[in-house]
Amino acid sequence: MGNRTHFSARRILLRAVSGAGSSLCVWLIGCSSPKPAQPVSQSAPSTPRRYSLQGRVVSVEKDKQQVVVDHGEITGFMMAMTMGYSVKNPTVLDSLSPEDQITADVVVNGNDVWLENIAVVKKADQPNAKASSAPGKNKK
Numbered sequence: 001m002g003n004r005t006h007f008s009a010r011r012i013l014l015r016a017v018s019g020a021g022s023s024l025c026v027w028l029i030g031c032s033s034p035k036p037a038q039p040v041s042q043s044a045p046s047t048p049r050r051y052s053l054q055g056r057v058v059s060v061e062k063d064k065q066q067v068v069v070d071h072g073e074i075t076g077f078m079m080a081m082t083m084g085y086s087v088k089n090p091t092v093l094d095s096l097s098p099e100d101q102i103t104a105d106v107v108v109n110g111n112d113v114w115l116e117n118i119a120v121v122k123k124a125d126q127p128n129a130k131a132s133s134a135p136g137k138n139k140k
C-alpha cells in the first residue's frame with residue numbers, strides 16, 4: 001500500500017494548485033451528476049453547451065479572473081451550490097460586487113467552464129434600493 005496512492009495524491013494536489021478554478025469546477029461537476037442524462041462524447045471537441053444560471057455574487061476575484069456565485073440548480077448540469085466560475089473577459093467583473101443578483105450563461109466546452117452574458121438583475125449596493133433608510137447622514 002502507500003506509495004502509489006501517495007504519488008497520485010500529490011499529483012492531484014499539484015493540479016489543483018496550478019489550475020484552481022477550473023479543476024475545482026470539474027471536480028464538482030463530477031460529484032454533482034450521479035446519473036449523466038446525456039452521453040458525453042470525449043473524443044471530438046463538440047460545440048460548447050450552455051446553461052442558464054441564476055444566483056448571487058459571493059465574491060469577485062479579479063486576480064483569478066473569476067467570480068464566486070451562490071447559484072440555484074442548473075437544470076441538466078449541476079445542483080445548487082456556491083462555487084467559482086471563471087470569465088473569459090475580466091472587464092465584466094468590474095460591474096459586479098458581492099450580493100448582486102445575477103443571471104448568466106454557463107458555457108461548458110470539454111473541461112473548460114466559464115460564464116458569459118452576465119447580467120445584474122438587482123444591484124446590492126444601490127442606494128435607491130433601500131431609499132427608505134436614513135437619508136444622508138451616513139457620509140464617509
Ligand SMILES: [Cu+2]
Nearest residue numbers: 028078081083
Ligand atoms: Cu457547481
